[in-house]
Amino acid sequence: MDKADMQIRFSRMLRDPLVGFTLLGGLIFLTYNQFDEQTRPSIVVTETAINELVEERRLVLNREVSQNERDVLIANYIDREVLVGEAIARGLYRSDAKVRKRLADKMFFLLDEEPPEPTAAQLQAHFDEHPQDFLTPRTLTFEHVYFKDDRGAAEAALSAIRSGTKQADELGEIFWLGRRMERYSGKQLGVVMGLRFAQAIRTVTPGDWHGPLQSGRGWHLVRVLERHEPRLLPDAELQRRLADDWKADWRNRRRAETFAGLRAHYEVVMPGESSGG
Secondary structure: HHHHHHHHHHHHHHHHHHHHHHHHHHHHHHOOOOHHHHHOOOOOOHHHHHHHHHHHHHHHHOOOOOOHHHHHHHHHHHHHHHHHHHHOOOHHHHHOHHHHHHHHHHHHHHHHHOOOOOHHHHHHHHHHOOOOHEEEEEEEEEEEEEEOOOHHHHHHHHHHHHOOOOOHHHOOOOOOOEEEEEEEEEEHHHHHHOOOHHHOOOOOOOOOOOEEEOOOOEEEEEEEEEOOOOOOOHHHHHHHHHHHHHHHHHHHHHHHHHHHHHHHOOHHHHHHOOOOO
């Protein structure tokens, strides 16, 4: 068969619809495979990742990991990476509130910066701006006579104290914090005695016995000995609190600046607004 005959036969084959369809399909397949090879994402399994997987498993098993177990760990790691890639490709994070929250929390952590150590001048300036934040709370010192259940006994004891027939230390039951309570803030009293007691004792006139006041633990006759006004924190605590507050303020300002810069890359559409307006 000469060259002319071969050309004629090849020309006839190309005109055959079935042959043309087959050639076209093959071309598409080859093109897709080449494109797929170039665009599909890679899963890079590093030696470090493998060592970490093996070491973690070794600690759990408390023995060396076999080659088969090592292969299973690597296969599971690859499968997990595939699932993560598929989840991202399918945009599952867009509709999963928990995943979105974890992503946001992770980004918040990554964007957070460690503040520098403040200078003495910066601490002084911070104190001058917020002096009320570095005072002790208002507190009071009082003594009390405690009755666990019997309000009537408490009322009778108050009458005996006021008439002078009995001394306060001769009456009542044992209270776990004692009869005298030194420098308690309203917040501390709320925790120990309950909110009702903490609010009631604020109106008690110092020096006289009053009651019975109800707490979460029973009934109390109380005598306020002294009300302590706020005062500057001790120097060591003041310096620590100043530094902590300055750093927290620095972080807040840096976060605000960072978020402002990030928001600039997004168009925020509020209810009733249209995108691009």
